[in-house]
Structures are given as C-alpha cells and as structure tokens.
Amino acid sequence: MVKRSVVAAIVAVVIIxxxxxxxxxxxxxxxxxxxxxxxxxxxxxxxxxxASFANLPYLDPHVAHDESGRAYIHNVYDTLVRMEYREGxxxxxxxxxxxxxxxxxxxxxxxxxxxxxxxxxxxELTAKDVEFSVMRMVIMPEGxxxxxxxxxxxxxxxxxxxxxxxxxxxKPCGVFLYLASYIYVVDSEEVKKNIKTPGPYGEWGDFGxxxxxxxxxxxxxxxxxLVEYVPGSHVMLAKNEKWWGDFAPRAPDNVKIVAIVDPAxxxxxxxxxxxxxxxxxxxxxxxxxxDEIEGVDVAKLHYYGxxxxxxxxxxxxxxxxxxxxxxxxxxxxxxxxEILPQHKEAEGIVPSNMIGFIPFPEPVEYNIDKALEELKKxxxxxxxxxxxxxxxxxxxxPGEDRVGLLLASAAEKVGLKIKVVKLPWxxxxxxxxxxxxxxxxxxxxxxxxxxxxxxxxxxRWHSASHGTVNQNEWFDLPELDKMIEEVLxxxxxxxxxxxSAELQRYIFYLYPSIFAGDYIGFKAYQSKxxxxxxxxxxxxxxxxxxxxxxxxxxxxxxxx
Amino acid sequence: xxxxxxxxxxxxxxxxxxxxxxxxxxxxGLSLIIFTLARIMPGDPARMALGPRAPEEIVQKYREMxxxxxxxxxxxxxxxxxxxxxxxxxxLTSFRxxxxxxxxxxxxxxxxxxxxxxxxxxxxxxxGTISGCKPGSAIDGALRVFAYIGICVPPFVWALILQFVFxxxxxxxxxxERLSSYIxxxxxxxxxxxxxxxxxxxxxxxxxxxxxxxxxLALAVGAMAQETRILRSAMVENIxxxxxxxxxxxxxxxYRYVYFKYALRPSxxxxxxxxxxxIASLIANAFMVEMIFNWPGISKFGITAMLRKDLNGxxxxxxxxxxxxxxxxxxxxxxxxxxxxRIRRGGQQ
Numbered sequence: 046m047v048k049r050s051v052v053a054a055i056v057a058v059v060i061i062x063x064x065x066x067x068x069x070x071x072x073x074x075x076x077x078x079x080x081x082x083x084x085x086x087x088x089x090x091x092x093x094x095x096a097s098f099a100n101l102p103y104l105d106p107h108v109a110h111d112e113s114g115r116a117y118i119h120n121v122y123d124t125l126v127r128m129e130y131r132e133g134x135x136x137x138x139x140x141x142x143x144x145x146x147x148x149x150x151x152x153x154x155x156x157x158x159x160x161x162x163x164x165x166x167x168x169e170l171t172a173k174d175v176e177f178s179v180m181r182m183v184i185m186p187e188g189x190x191x192x193x194x195x196x197x198x199x200x201x202x203x204x205x206x207x208x209x210x211x212x213x214x215x216k217p218c219g220v221f222l223y224l225a226s227y228i229y230v231v232d233s234e235e236v237k238k239n240i241k242t243p244g245p246y247g248e249w250g251d252f253g254x255x256x257x258x259x260x261x262x263x264x265x266x267x268x269x270x271l272v273e274y275v276p277g278s279h280v281m282l283a284k285n286e287k288w289w290g291d292f293a294p295r296a297p298d299n300v301k302i303v304a305i306v307d308p309a310x311x312x313x314x315x316x317x318x319x320x321x322x323x324x325x326x327x328x329x330x331x332x333x334x335x336d337e338i339e340g341v342d343v344a345k346l347h348y349y350g351x352x353x354x355x356x357x358x359x360x361x362x363x364x365x366x367x368x369x370x371x372x373x374x375x376x377x378x379x380x381x382x383e384i385l386p387q388h389k390e391a392e393g394i395v396p397s398n399m400i401g402f403i404p405f406p407e408p409v410e411y412n413i414d415k416a417l418e419e420l421k422k423x424x425x426x427x428x429x430x431x432x433x434x435x436x437x438x439x440x441x442x443p444g445e446d447r448v449g450l451l452l453a454s455a456a457e458k459v460g461l462k463i464k465v466v467k468l469p470w471x472x473x474x475x476x477x478x479x480x481x482x483x484x485x486x487x488x489x490x491x492x493x494x495x496x497x498x499x500x501x502x503x504x505r506w507h508s509a510s511h512g513t514v515n516q517n518e519w520f521d522l523p524e525l526d527k528m529i530e531e532v533l534x535x536x537x538x539x540x541x542x543x544x545s546a547e548l549q550r551y552i553f554y555l556y557p558s559i560f561a562g563d564y565i566g567f568k569a570y571q572s573k574x575x576x577x578x579x580x581x582x583x584x585x586x587x588x589x590x591x592x593x594x595x596x597x598x599x600x601x602x603x604x605x
Numbered sequence: 606x607x608x609x610x611x612x613x614x615x616x617x618x619x620x621x622x623x624x625x626x627x628x629x630x631x632x633x634g635l636s637l638i639i640f641t642l643a644r645i646m647p648g649d650p651a652r653m654a655l656g657p658r659a660p661e662e663i664v665q666k667y668r669e670m671x672x673x674x675x676x677x678x679x680x681x682x683x684x685x686x687x688x689x690x691x692x693x694x695x696x697l698t699s700f701r702x703x704x705x706x707x708x709x710x711x712x713x714x715x716x717x718x719x720x721x722x723x724x725x726x727x728x729x730x731x732x733g734t735i736s737g738c739k740p741g742s743a744i745d746g747a748l749r750v751f752a753y754i755g756i757c758v759p760p761f762v763w764a765l766i767l768q769f770v771f772x773x774x775x776x777x778x779x780x781x782e783r784l785s786s787y788i789x790x791x792x793x794x795x796x797x798x799x800x801x802x803x804x805x806x807x808x809x810x811x812x813x814x815x816x817x818x819x820x821x822l823a824l825a826v827g828a829m830a831q832e833t834r835i836l837r838s839a840m841v842e843n844i845x846x847x848x849x850x851x852x853x854x855x856x857x858x859x860y861r862y863v864y865f866k867y868a869l870r871p872s873x874x875x876x877x878x879x880x881x882x883x884i885a886s887l888i889a890n891a892f893m894v895e896m897i898f899n900w901p902g903i904s905k906f907g908i909t910a911m912l913r914k915d916l917n918g919x920x921x922x923x924x925x926x927x928x929x930x931x932x933x934x935x936x937x938x939x940x941x942x943x944x945x946x947r948i949r950r951g952g953q954q
Contacts, residue, residue, distance in 0.1 A: 092786075108700070110656040186663060187655045194660055245663070245670045258700040276699065276709045277901030278782060301786065307897045309765050313773040313780045471648030471914055478649065512661070 091599040093297035093575070094314075095592060096305040098324040101280050103188070105257040106229035106265065107181055110188045112325065115589025117302065120282065122229040122265035125155055125175065125210075126222055128495065130584055134400060135496040137222045141170065141230060141266075142210075150217040150536065152201065153225070157208040161289050163232040164270040165262045170230060172204030177233035179212065185245075185252050189227040192494060195509075196221065219535045223495035232264035268292065268595040269300060279303045282594070295576070295598035311569075315341055318604050321575055322592065325566040328443055329386050332567045340573030344580030346591055347398050349501065350492035350564030352388055354436070354452070355517035356557060357487075359480045362432045367423035368461075369556040372486075373409060374416035375455040376559045384447045388562030394502075394549050396563040398584060401498040401542040403549050409560065417459045433462045435484035440469045445488060448561070452486075478512045480519040487517040490564055492588045499532045499545050506552055518557045525551070566591075574603035624938065628931040632924065636688075639923040640681055648914040654697035671695075671916070684920070693924075694917035698910050703921040706906060711925060712795025713783060714888060714895070714902035719796075720821040721828075722884045728825065729832040729880060736833060737840025737872065738864050748833060755830025761893035764823035768897060771819060778819050781899035785812050820898045824891055828883040832876055839872035840864075874945050878937050885933035888926045 095116075102117035103109040109118050127140040142155035161170040182190035183197050201213020214221065236253040244251030257264065260274030268288045273281035280302040284292070305311055305320065308331040314320035316338050323335065325346075336343045354376070362368045382388055391397075393404050420426055436453070438446040449465035456463045466484055468476075476482040493500035503509075507529045510516040528548050535541040566585070570577055576598035585591040651667040652659070665674075671694070672680045687694055693703035736748045758766075772780040783797050784790060790809050793800045798817070801810035843849065844864065852863045892904035903922060910918030942948045 103700075105700075187659050191659060243670075245666045254700055255695070255702075259705070275901060276706065277713070277905055278899060303781070303899060305781070305899055310768065310781060310897050310899065313768055316773060317776070317780060319780060469647070471646070471653070471912075474652065475647045475649055478652070 091295060091298045091601055093300045093322070093594060093597065093599055094320050095300060095302050095322045096311060096320055096324045097280075097302045098304075098306065098326045101274075101276070101278075101302065101304050103258065104260045104263065104271070104274065104280075105254050106188070106231060107178075107185060107190055107252075108188045108254060108258070112589045113302065114188070115587070116592045117280065118229055118265075119267075119590055120269045120300070120592070120594050121263050121267045121271060122231065123161065123170075123267045124230065125225045125228040128223065128226045128587070128590075130582065130586070135586060137226065140226075141175070142225075145222075147536075148211070151198070151214040153212045153214070153221060154205070155210050155212070155225075157210065158289060159208055161266050162287055163235075163264060163266050164285060165264070166232055166235060168232065168234065170232075170266050171207050172210040174230050174233045175210045175228065176202060176204045177236070178230045179228055181231070181236070181249075181252055182228065184249060185254070189229075189494070192224050192227055196224065217534045217536055219538070219541045220495060220497055220499065220533060223497065223500070226495070230266065232266075235262075235264045268296075272299070277304065284595075288595075290595065292595045293576075293598050295600060296595050297597060297599045300594050311335070312338075315569060315571070318571065321571045321599075322577070323569040325568050327567070327569075329567075332569060335569035340571055341569050342572035342580070344568045344570055344577065345583050346566045346568060346579060346585040347389075347396070347583055348492055348564050348566055348588060349396050349399055349494075349496065349586045350490055350566075350588070351391060351396050351501070352385065352488065352490050352561040352564060353505070354448075354559035354561060355487045355489060356559070357480070357483060357485050357517050357519055358555075358557070359519045359521075360485050362423065362425040362429065363434070363485050365423045365425055366556055367419045368425060371416040371419040371423070371459070371461070372452070372456070372559060373556055374412045374419065375459065375461070376452055376561065377411040377455060378409070378561070379411070380451055381448060381561050384451065385444050385562070387565050387567050389565055391560040391562050394553050394558075394560055395493070395498040396501070398496075398563070398586065399493065399498045399501065400496045401545040401549075403498075403546045405560075406550050406553055411455070413455065413458055416455075420459055420461070429460050430462065433464050434486060435464050435466050436486040437473055437484045437488060438465050438467045439473055439488070440467050442488075448488060452559075474514055477514050477517060480511075483517050486559075487514075488561075489514060489517070491515055492564065494587060496586055497542075497545065498549060499529070499541075502545070502548060502552065503529055503533065506557065518555075520555065520557070522555075525555075571604075574600040576600070625931075625935060628934070632927050632931070635927045636684075636920060636924055637681065639920050640684060641677060643914075643916045643919045644677060644680070646914060650697050650914040650916050653914045654700075671697075684917075693921040696910070696918045696921075697915040698906075698913050698918055703917045706918065707903065707921055707925055708795070710901060710903040710906040713900055714891060714904060716783075716796040716798060717817065717820055717824065717891065717895075717900065717902060718884055718887050720817045721824045721887060722880075724821055724825040725829045725832065725880060725884065728829040729836055729876065732829070732833040733836025733872075733876065734840065734864070734869060736837040737844070737868075740837075740841050745837070748837075752830040752834045755826045756834075758827065759893075760824050760827055760890070761897060763826050764820065764894045764897040767819045767823050779816050783813060783816050783900065784809065785816075788812055820894050820900055823894050823897075824887060828880070832880050832883070835879055836872055836876040839875045840868055843868040843872050870944060874941055877940055877944070881933045881937040882930075885930045888929045 097113035102114040106118040106122045109115055123141045125140060125142045126137050128135050129138045141158055141161060143158050145153060145155045148154050157172055163170060179197060179202050180199055183193050183199055186194045196214050196218045198213040198215045203211055205211050239253040239256035240250045241255055242250035246252050260271065263271040268285055268290060269282040270285045271280065272283045282300040284296065284298050308327050311320060311323050311327060312331065312334055315323065315335055332343045335341050356363045356369050356372065358364055378390055382390065393402050395402055425432065436449045438449050446465060453463035453465055477487065491504060493504060504515045506516065506518065506520065506525060508526050511519060528551065532541055532544045532548055535544055570580060578596050579585050579591040651664045651671065651673060655664055655667060668674050672683050684694065696703045696706050699706050732748055736745045739745050768780055771778045788809050790797060790800050790806060791804060793803050797813040798810055801813055849863060849868055852867060853859065857863050889904060891902060892908045895902045895905040903925065907922040910922060
C-alpha cells in the first residue's frame with residue numbers, strides 16, 4: 046500500500062509539475078514579439094538603460110574608482126567644483142561651490158551654494174558635510190581619495206561658517222581645483238549613524254562603508270538618486286526633481302545601470318532597444334556589428350588614456366637607454382592601430398587632448414635601420430642573443446598577444462629576442478609590486494584623472510607609483526620626482542605648463558615606454574532616440590564621466 | 606501507520622545519518638583545502654580590493670584587518686572562529702559580509718536550479734521512457750539524435766541560440782534579467798516566483814516564469830539529453846529481463862503495469878543519482894548562462910570573487926556549493942531508499 050502510494054505521489058507530483066510548467070510556459074509566451082506591459086504597470090516616460098562592465102558600481106563615492114563606479118558617483122553625488130568640456134578644452138566650473146579664492150599658497154576658501162538638499166534626508170548640505178567628506182576621503186583613500194592624500198592638511202581644513210569651507214594644504218598645489226572636482230560630498234550625519242566598529246580606520250571603524258555598499262540609499266545630493274540596487278543585476282536611478290542644477294529638457298526620468306558583459310547579449314539587447322548605451326569593453330568586431338543595427342551608432346570617445354608598453358629600466362638589457370630607444374623604432378605603430386583599432390596614433394608622451402601636451406621632440410616611427418643603429422651603440426651589442434626580453438600578454442585582453450608578436454617579429458630582424466608570456470591579470474598585478482618580478486615589458490592602458498599633462502606624468506613616472514600597475518619603469522631618479530613635484534606645486538598656470546613641457550621632453554629622452562596610441566573608447570548607443578553630448582564632440586577625458594545623464598535627451602517616441 | 610514508521614526507521618537507521626555526519630566533516634576538510642588554495646593563488650587580495658591607487662599604508666592596514674599578515678594556520682583559526690559565530694568574513698568584492706552576499710545571490714540560482722530540475726526531470730522521464738519502451742523505433746532514433754546534439758552542445762551555446770531565436774528573432778521571451786523593469790516586487794524569499802505568489806501578484810509570477818524559461822531550458826537541455834540516454838538504456842535492459850517476460854506472459858497490461866510499474870522504477874535507480882548531481886553542479890557551472898542572461902546568481906558572483914581574489918567570497922561560495930551537493934546526495938539517497946527495497950533493508954535481498 047505504502048509503496049503504491051509513494052509511487053503514485055511521485056508520479057502525481059511529476060505530472061503536476063509538467064502541467065504547471067507547460068501551462069506557465071504557454072501563459073508566459075506573449076502573443077506579440079515585443080513584450081507589452083500589463084495595464085496596471087506604469088512604464089517610465091523617458092528611461093535610459095546603460096551597460097556596466099561585469100560588475101555594478103561601488104556605491105560608496107569614496108571607494109568607487111573604476112569606470113562604472115565613477116559614472117555612478119558622478120551622477121548621484123555633487124562635488125565641490127566640476128570639470129567641464131567647453132570650447133575645445135576643459136574648464137573648472139562652479140558646482141556646490143559658487144565661487145572660491147586662494148587665501149594664501151596653501152589655503153583655499155570655497156563659498157557654498159545655499160539650499161542644496163540631500164536626497165533622502167532632505168537635510169541641507171553645509172560646510173560641515175564638505176569638511177567631513179574631505180576627511181573621509183583622506184583617511185580612507187580607496188577611491189579617488191589618493192589624489193588628495195599628498196596635499197590635504199586635515200588640521201587646517203575646517204568649516205568657517207555654514208556655507209564656507211577652508212581647505213588647508215601641506216604645500217602649494219597648482220592643480221588643486223582639478224583635485225577639488227573629486228571631492229564628492231556625502232551626508233555626514235548619515236555616515237556617522239551607520240559606522241560599524243571595529244574597522245580598518247581606527248576610531249572611525251569602517252567609516253560607514255559596509256552600510257553604504259549595501260545600497261539601501263545613497264547619501265548624495267546630485268541630479269540622480271538611487272532607488273533600487275539588485276546586486277549582480279542592476280542599479281536603478283531616478284531623477285532628483287529637487288536638484289539645484291539644470292536638466293536637459295528631455296533628460297531621462299530614470300536610468301538603469303545593468304551588468305552586461307557578453308557581446309551577443311549586448312547585440313540582442315541593443316537590437317531590441319532594451320539597452321541604450323553599451324560598455325567600452327566589447328571586442329572591435331562587436332562594435333562593427335552594432336553599428337549595422339538601424340538607429341545605433343558607435344561613439345568614439347577620446348579619453349585621457351594611452352596604451353603604453355612600459356619598459357623596466359632595471360632589467361638588462363633594458364637598463365641600457367639605447368636598447369630602449371631601439372625598441373621605440375621596432376614598434377610598428379600603424380599595424381598596431383589595425384590590431385587594436387580603439388586607438389589613434391600617439392603624438393606625445395601623454396594623450397594629445399591633454400592641456401599642456403607637447404608633441405614628441407623627435408619623430409617616433411617604425412624604422413628597423415634606426416633601431417639597428419641604436420643597438421650598435423648599446424653596451425650589449427654583440428651579446429644580445431644572451432638576453433631574452435619577456436613581454437606580457439594579459440590573458441584577459443584579446444589582441445594583446447598580436448601586439449607582442451608584432452614587436453617580437455620586428456625585434457628578431459635585429460637580433461633581439463622577445464618572448465611573449467601569457468599571464469593572468471592577478472599575476473601581473475602581483476608581479477608589478479616589486480622591481481625584479483615583472484616582465485621586461487608590461488603593456489598597460491593608463492588613464493589620467495584630470496586634463497593637465499602632469500596628471501598622466503605623475504601617475505606614470507613619479508616614484509609614488511612604484512609597485513602599482515601604473516608604472517613598470519622603476520626609474521631611480523630623484524631629480525625626476527623633484528621636477529614632477531615642482532610642476533605640481535607651481536600655481537601660475539602659464540609657468541606650470543612651461544615646466545610641464547620641459548618635463549615631457551626630459552621624460553621622452555629617457556625612452557621609458559613605447560607610446561603605442563591614444564585610447565579612443567568605443568560605445569554603441571541608440572542615436573535614433575538619444576541625444577548624447579559626449580558622443581557628438583567625441584571628447585570625454587576622464588573615465589566614466591562620459592555619461593552625464595542630466596545632459597542627455599531621450600526621445601522614447603522615436604524608438605523604432 | 607506502523608508500516609510508515611518502519612519505512613522512516615529503515616531510512617534513518619541506514620547510512621543516511623552517518624552520511625550527514627561524514628558530510629559535515631567533509632565540509633570542514635573542503636573549507637581547509639579551498640581556504641589554502643585561495644590564499645596561494647597569485648595576487649594581493651587587499652590591493653585588488655582597494656584599487657591600484659590606494660596608498661600602501663592603507664593596503665597594509667587592510668591586510669592586518671583580514672589577518673593576511675599572519676601565518677595560514679592563524680588565518681584559518683580566525684576564519685573558523687568567525688564561522689562558528691555565523692560570519693564568513695567581509696567580501697573584498699562587495700565590502701559586505703559574505704553571508705549577506707550569499708543571501709542576496711543564492712536565491713536567484715536556487716530558483717533557476719528548481720526550474721531546471723522541473724524541466725530536466727519531466728523531460729527525462731517522458732523522453733527516456735518513450736525511447737526505452739520503443740527501442741529501435743523511429744521515435745527512439747529521433748530522440749537519439751536529440752540526445753547526441755544535447756550532450757555535445759554546451760549550455761552557454763544553448764543559451765546564445767535560445768536567446769537569439771526566441772528573444773531576438775521571435776521576441777517571445779525576454780533576453781535578460783528576472784523580472785520586467787516595470788514590475789516591483791518586495792523581496793521576501795528572494796525567489797521571485799515564490800515572492801509573487803506570496804504577495805498574490807499573478808502578473809509578476811507569470812513574468813518571472815517568462816524570464817526563467819530560456820535560462821532554465823539552456824541549462825536543462827544538455828543534462829536532460831544525457832539522462833534520457835541513461836534512462837533509456839536502463840529501461841531496455843529491464844524490459845528484457847525474465848520477470849518482465851513473466852508479467853507479460855500473464856497478460857498484465859503492458860504500459861500501465863509492466864513498463865511503468867515494474868520496468869521504469871528499477872530503471873530510475875541508475876538515473877536519479879545522475880539527475881541529482883547534474884542539478885547540484887549548476888551551483889558552480891551556471892556562470893556562463895548567468896552572464897548571458899544577466900542573471901544575478903551565485904555563479905556569477907563566484908566568478909567575480911575569483912577574478913578579484915575575494916578570499917572570503919571564494920571560500921563562502923565553495924562551502925555553499927559543498928552544502929548543496931551534500932543535501933542533494935542525501936535527497937538522492939532518500940529517494941533511492943524509497944524506490945529500492947534492497948537499500949531499505951540494509952542490502953539484504
């Protein structure tokens with residue numbers, strides 16, 4: 046009896062499951078190709094769906110440092126000042142601070158906009174919040190806070206009154222206003238309420254980071270506010286109607302940031318108009334395919350980024366400047382652009398769109414004869430076959446193997462041995478922490494944080510970058526550090542740019558890297574119904590700042 | 606009632622309880638292995654977590670907070686202490702407690718697994734039985750072809766094909782995610798179908814099923830094809846046994862009694878463990894399909910944890926996978942004990 050009933054029960058369950066499954070499937074299949082919302086649903090009037098690479102952004106403005114994180118905080122949090130592209134260059138414009146002045150060489154005073162409210166508490170933003178935000182960024186410099194650490198003197202940074210904040214510096218800083226554009230202001234009271242102890246920041250515990258990363262709310266005052274965070278799936282933002290600034294007339298009412306990696310999925314979603322802007326990380330052939338979809342265009346955005354093949358000056362034979370210079374001439378710059386088309390030919394040691402950029406002091410070209418000439422001047426000439434130059438191919442970067450092989454095949458012609466070594470990214474990061482463990486040549490995309498050339502120079506060649514992925518040269522040149530610091534500390538812009546130009550020439554003649562090309566990011570977007578200012582000018586500069594949602598116009602009625 | 610109790614007693618008197626205890630010990634061993642492996646993988650987890658530009662002193666503080674500056678056995682000791690307090694440590698990917706992350710991501714994968722199981726079990730039973738009852742027939746041949754294709758094509762290719770055909774070309778199903786954007790559903794269990802039913806939101810329920818269809822099918826096809834072949838072989842073997850011939854010679858109804866009752870049941874004993882393990886393996890193997898369908902599941906989270914060397918995340922996810930394997934095995938054992946009287950009687954004939 047029991048056996049029979051058990052079997053009957055199993056069969057019944059299976060049948061029920063089958064019937065429910067089939068019925069649900071049948072019911073679920075919509076009669077028309079395009080899903081139609083139910084009558085009870087209220088679809089958004091103007092919505093924007095933007096892809097984020099692999100992971101959703103870090104929701105803490107003082108932690109976010111990658112592209113998706115920067116795009117998120119740029120739209121949700123207000124900063125003290127902003128950088129804006131105007132008339133072919135980038136200028137500092139008022140934001141939370143309506144005006145500012147330099148009290149002395151090491152003190153800046155900012156006068157805040159009145160009546161700015163935080164999204165969720167509706168509390169007015171004051172100088173105390175700015176003071177707290179600066180302190181938080183300096184004490185936990187995990188995101189962009191690293192930019193402030195060398196400069197900010199916390200003891201002299203204080204709120205003067207409700208709407209005036211004074212920021213003290215340890216030493217004069219000529220680029221401080223650019224750095225101030227990274228001061229994302231948070232609701233200090235909300236942070237204090239949600240601090241968990243113990244944490245890595247001493248008396249400040251975890252500084253509220255754990256709570257903020259859970260994504261219940263945001264604590265900003267920017268043009269968009271967080272309304273939903275579904276880990277691994279999406280972040281939903283809504284327009285902050287109470288924002289003090291001006292929205293474009295047809296700015297999106299809500300913005301959905303989705304974590305889409307797969308090129309085929311991106312293609313499907315863009316074709317179905319379920320994705321409006323792609324990521325910048327798709328393979329070149331995918332952009333070609335996306336460009337063929339009616340109503341989709343590919344924006345080509347010139348970032349402050351460059352693809353370098355960084356040469357380790359402490360590893361023989363690259364410790365000889367002539368060998369490094371020879372490699373300069375052994376790189377086929379034109380073929381490189383065919384392998385990795387998201388680039389344009391480099392014109393200087395920093396991207397050509399940066400303020401203070403100077404062209405290469407002498408021609409940089411693919412020239413085997415010149416390479417041979419340089420090698421003959423090297424101390425290793427005659428025994429080059431004893432040295433094998435290892436060049437990294439990051440396993441995660443499609444096409445990078447061909448870049449390595451391009452250089453290796455040219456090097457072979459002059460008797461230099463280059464071995465292309467495939468390594469996972471984690472291994473590369475670990476190897477680059479010490480001068481002896483990385484390969485001789487490490488290819489890397491580096492993007493600067495602000496428009497002046499010194500931003501890239503500091504990141505790439507100051508000794509503060511030793512041990513990070515920003516540098517593989519490992520120069521032991523105190524005079525180089527001194528020159529970089531001198532440029533940064535020069536207040537007068539004209540003088541600073543002159544010094545910067547001199548510095549770029551000095552670095553060029555060290556032949557530190559192969560300057561393969563300026564980075565041009567591709568992003569597919571629905572040009573039929575989205576008016577995207579960055580795509581029009583093709584200039585973005587800082588990573589993640591290309592998507593300023595409040596400046597975009599969306600025309601859902603034009604959807605095909 | 607007496608018989609029921611005996612059945613239960615039979616089940617739990619045998620190796621199942623011992624199995625559970627042994628499984629817990631295995632989990633501890635698993636945790637030790639994965640804990641060690643995760644830490645000897647290349648890469649500095651603190652640096653990965655804080656970004657390439659964070660100052661070294663902050664990175665060092667972070668290492669100290671995570672005990673990464675201590676010997677491995679000390680790290681494991683602290684990890685165990687935390688585990689017994691119900692904590693898996695902070696995730697270096699999300700900066701939240703790993704247990705919070707698991708609670709967020711696991712339901713999506715569990716829901717997917719549930720629907721894969723429904724499709725897989727139903728499909729296997731129907732197709733395997735049809736094929737096994739009519740060996741050599743045209744339908745058997747057709748199902749053989751289906752099985753070979755199903756086995757050869759990996760799930761992520763099925764995912765791309767299904768997405769392309771049913772979403773892109775036909776537009777019948779959504780291409781990504783668990784619910785349509787315009788539907789808001791409170792999170793109760795994290796399983797959207799269940800949450801929709803609890804809240805009485807039938808539209809959301811149908812929408813969730815609609816979203817589940819393609820990823821579930823993509824994951825189910827390959828395993829279903831393989832299990833269909835296993836069930837078919839077992840059916841053919843059992844149908845040719847003497848006891849079936851005896852039943853047939855007594856004139857019992859072929860399908861109702863002979864095939865379904867006396868041939869299918871023993872045939873399932875070899876198929877069910879495979880089905881169970883295939884379903885359990887989804888917890889770790891579904892990541893490509895989750896990526897393609899932007900499914901916020903634990904496999905996807907696991908890959909992110911691996912890529913960012915999120916030590917606590919990796920260990921937490923492997924432990925969850927281990928627990929799911931163990932639970933699945935116990936369920937398989939229980940089902941087999943019900944199906945096979947020999948197991949119930951402790952191996953006696």
